[in-house]
Every structure is written in C-alpha cells, then in structure tokens.
Amino acid sequence: MTAIPVTERRAYPARERDTHRSDLRERAGARPARRAGRPSEPATATSPTEPSRRATYGLDAFTFFIANLQTGFGPFLAVYFTQQKWTQSDIGLALTVGSLVSLLGQMPGGAFVDASRSKRFAAGFSAFWVGASAVMLAAFPTYLVVMLAMAIHSAASCVLTPAIAAISIGLVGHARAGERLGRNASFSAVGNALGAAGMGAIGYYLSNNAVFYLAGILVIPALVSLSFIPSGRAIEAAKPRMAVQEPEPREAGGVAALLKNRALLCFAACMVLFFLANAAMLPLVGSVMTLRASETATALVAACIMVPQAVLALTAPLVGRLAQSWGRKPLLVIGFAALPVRGLLFAFVTDPYWMVAIQIFDGISASVLGVMVPLIVSDVTRGTGRFNTALGAVGTGMGIGAALSTALAGFMADELGSRPAFLGLAIVGAAGLVLVLLIMPETRRRDGDEGRAPS
Secondary structure, eight states, X not given: OOOOOHHHHHTSOHHHHHHHHHHHHHHHOOOOOOOTXXXXXXXXXXXXXXOOHHHHHHHHHHHHHHHHHHHTTSTHHHHHHHHTTOOHHHHHHHHHHHHHHHHHTHHHHHHHHHHOSOHHHHHHHHHHHHHHHHHHHHHOOOHHHHHHHHHHHHHHHHHHHHHHHHHHHHHHOXXXXXXXXXXXXXXXXXHHHHHHHHHHHHHHHTOHHHHHHHHHHTHHHHHHHHHTSOOHXXXXXXXXOOOOOOOOOOOOSTHHHHHTOHHHHHHHHHHHHHHHHHTTHHHXXXXXHHHHOGGGHHHHHHHHHHHHHHHHHXXXXXXXXXHHHTOHHHHHHHHHHHHHHHHHHHHHOOOHHHHHHHHHHHHHHHHHHHHHHHHHHHHXXXXXXXXXXXXXXXXXXXXXXXXXXXXXXXXXXXXXXXXXXXXHHXXXXXXXXXXXXXXXXXXXXSSOOOOOOOO
C-alpha cells in the first residue's frame, strides 16, 4: 500500500479532519477528568487556592498600611495627650473609653462582618473610620471630640480585624489559610516596626499631632491596596468548575450555637489564661528597667517592643506553613510554653540587656498566636457562618484576661515584689499550657481543601 505523503495528510479539509477526530473520541469514550494539581494543568490564577499576584500583593499592602496606621494609637497617644496639658486622670479615662469599646465591640464587630455581603467593603469602611478618628484627634483635641474619636477607633478596629481574616481565608481557601495568615502577621509586624520608627521621627522633628495626620493619610494607600483584592462574587465567578459537592450544613442559633461548640470554648478558656499571664509582663518589665537603669530605660523598653516584632516578622510565614503539615496543637503548645519560660527568666535575670534578649520568647508566642487564633477559630466554625462572631468572642475573652492581668500583676508587685509577680504570671502561663495539653483538640482536618471560606 502506497504511503500518503506528509503534504497530502496535511491537506485534509478542516471539517473532515475534525469529524474524524470526533469519531475516534466517541469510540474511545469520554476522557476522564484530569486531577486537579497536576503539573500539566496549572491552577487557575484567580481560583481560591491560587489567588492572582495582584490580589496577593494587594492584601499584603493592605495589612502593612493598616499596621502602620494603627501604630499611631499606641504609645503616641499618651505622649500627645500629655503635650496637650491633659491630666493623668483625663488620659486614663480616654484610654479606658477606648478599651471598654474594644472589649464590648468584639462580638458585635464580628457579627457585622458575618452579616456583611462584602467583606472587602467592611474592611474598607472600618479602615476609613480608623483614619478619620486619627484626624479628629489631631484637628480637634477637645475632651468630647477625643472621647468620640477613641470610641470610633475602637469600634472600627473591632470590625477591621475579623474582616481581614475573612478576606484572607476566602481568598486562598481553608487548606492554605495558615500560610496566608502567617504572611499577614509578617507584613503586620513589619508595618508596626516601620510605622513606629517613622512616626517617632515625625513626632521628634515636626510635632506630635503630625503623627495622627500621617495616620489619617495612610488610609489612602490602604484603600488603594484593598481595591486590588477581588470581591467575594468575583472570586466565586473565577472558580474552576468542579464536581458538585454537597454544601456544608450551616448551624442556626447565632451565639447559642457558639456556646455549644466545645472546641471553641476550650480554645477561648486557654486564651483567657494566656493573656491573664502575658498582658502585664511587658509593663512590669518596663517598671523594673526604670528602677535598674533609669537613664536608658526608654531605649530598653523600645528594644523590648522591637525584638518580638522582628521575631514575628521572620517566623510567622513558617508557622503558617507548619500549621498545615504539623497540625495546630503542636504549634499551640510551643506558643504557650514560651510564656512561662519567659516569666521564669524575667524573675531571675537582673541584667536589663539580657531582659531585652528574653523578649525573643514573646516573639515566638506572638508569631504562633497571630496565626493560630484566626486559623483555629476558622477550623472549629467551618460551615456555621459564624466565623467572625466566634473570632470576636475569643477576642473578648482575650481582652478580659488582659484587663485582669495588669491588676493582678500590680497587686502582686506592690505586696510581694517584682520577682514573685513574675513567678505568679509564669504559674498562670503554665496553667494555660496544661489546659492546652489536656483539653484542646487538634482542629486541623485531613480531608483537603474544600475551598470554602468560613465567612
């Protein structure tokens, strides 16, 4: 039989050639669907497990600028109020108003994000009001306006934190949430550090109220960054078509459903004990340093703040990756174990410079909990539609523990001395570690990523 030349084979009309190929496919049967994740079939760039670079960098920048913005409401507040000739009681009252609104607004803020159809809008709305409250402080430093600004800032922050967490998990899917949250924590730490340095320089060379004007201006790049993140509807539309899966059941009952969630209650109890031991430790260190090295106390306290931020920025992405391979509980144990070790070292170390080095343990705890808190809450509330409300509930417990911590440590330091106070905080921290070991379950699921956001 004479072979058909190559040129003749290529000369078949397109319609005939296509018909021939379709006949062959029909005879061979339907081709099985390729498995997702094969190297020959890369994931869609805008799928929830593989967000686009534009969205990824947008969330990075938004987290960074928000951290910069929030830095202005830290130690700079007391300095600014003092410059405005406020009394210590007035300063304390203003800070208390912010603390109370923050404590009471955690669950309503989370519920607002749960109810919001657009998490991106909730994040942008709250970021705008955080910046507006900063401008209010700088432009109208009167008593009533300052109280209102502090309340607005705290209320907006209660919405902003869960909104960022919801956007992050919705963008990448649950299986990669740890890595994304670790990246958030890293950019937030860098933003805090650079924000503190920049605002400190502006306050020194210009004026203290310029710090708050800068915080207000930082809202603009934050909102621009947020615009690079696709909306929830755009993410859904970009999902590749897959086999139909049964939707996860959604529990009803709001707060009542959360009160029946054993894993969530265990985690909240552990976090209350952690913050009961942790919140007062750095202020107590500052008091001790002032007594032992009064001339360099300010610089040493600043170093105590910067060291954990540096550790957090370097290790948070690793914690996020390990959360998926190791599980949540081993990392949680490491984060909780670092706290009593830190307390014991503070109790027996007298050199102020070594006390700065001990703050590395604070960075370890901050790195672990910065990733684990939203990730574990997401684990235990999947399918309930109550992720942000639950995150607010845990935040309320953390706030209660922090508020009681300063009172407890102050009483022990006045009555017994600084060393027994550190030892008492270390004991409370050890109790939290024991509670994690005894009652906290492993919350990581091994069924892969369903690509569902808990929000």
